Amino acid sequence: MPRIALLQLEAAAEPAENKKRQMAAIRRAAAGGAQIVCTQEMCTTLYFCRTQDCALFDSAEPIPGAWTEELGELARELGIVIVAAGFEKRATGLYHNTAWVIDADGSFLGSYRKMHIPQDPGFEEKFYFTPGDTGYKCFETRYGRIGVLICWDQWYPEAARLTAMQGAEILFYPTAIGWIPGEEELYAAQHTAWETVQRGHAVANGCYVCAVNRCGREGETTFWGQSFAADYCGQIIAKAPVEGESILYADLDLNALEVHRRIWPFFRDRRIDSYGGITQRWGR
DSSP: OOEEEEEEOOOOSSHHHHHHHHHHHHHHHHHTTOSEEEOOTTTTSOOGGGSOOGGGGGGOBOSSSHHHHHHHHHHHHHTOEEEEEEEEEEETTEEEEEEEEEOTTSOEEEEEEOOOOOOBTTBOGGGTOOOOOSOOOOEEETTEEEEEOOGGGGGOHHHHHHHHHTTOSEEEEEOOOEEOTTOGGGHHHHHHHHHHHHHHHHHHHTSEEEEEOOEEEETTEEEEOOOEEEOTTSOEEEEOOSSSOEEEEEEOOHHHHHHHHHHSOTTTTOOGGGOGGGGSSSOO
8 A cells, every 4th residue: 555645845946946845845755654756747947838938948957867866866765656747858959848757766767758738828838848759658666556647638538548558556647737817717617627537537547646736826827736636436535735835645555446446347348449539630
């Protein structure tokens, strides 16, 4: 029964300061018994996609690289799995929004590049990020089989399904989502939609879903926190507050998940012969 910890933190302007905060929070999470620790999306920077600015590409780093090596040393020291997310420089002019997994022995298991890239006021991600090309992955860690998807991927049942089909028992969603001025009457509905769709992924795939959001205000965007873990029935088993930093813990019973999948055999009953149309942009 692994204990997970979700790091809901505010971000500073300087990457070095954010790395220091993340490392300290990871140590606190491990001291609290966490065996798998997950950061928020783009954990070393502000959510800079609020504007388009070429100078911000300078904050991207190679993955794997010096930062992932530092996390690897920490994971090995503490004996924990670390799931982290940041801004990847793949090549000059080629950048990704990327997450990676480090096992409890410090080994780098691999990375996942965000597949679905949004473009909305205050979320100018298509300017910065090339869509991912890693495919959907399951990472075999010391404490369980996990999948990682990132923020906007949360809204797509296909992404959750394909990750679960690789064997993932736990889906982690590093996230940066919040409210912008002028939409106050929609705030409750927006949050409800965000939480509900992910709880649905947990139900449909018979797995745990853990979403970790940032908090605080950056420019005009107020990030809504409320990181949560949901079980395979979609029940929320742990939830962080709207405001304020939090290390959210949850104990995930993988044996109970196995029993549940035997009673609710969604993978057995899938009609894969009827799903060909899903690869089309539209149905007609």
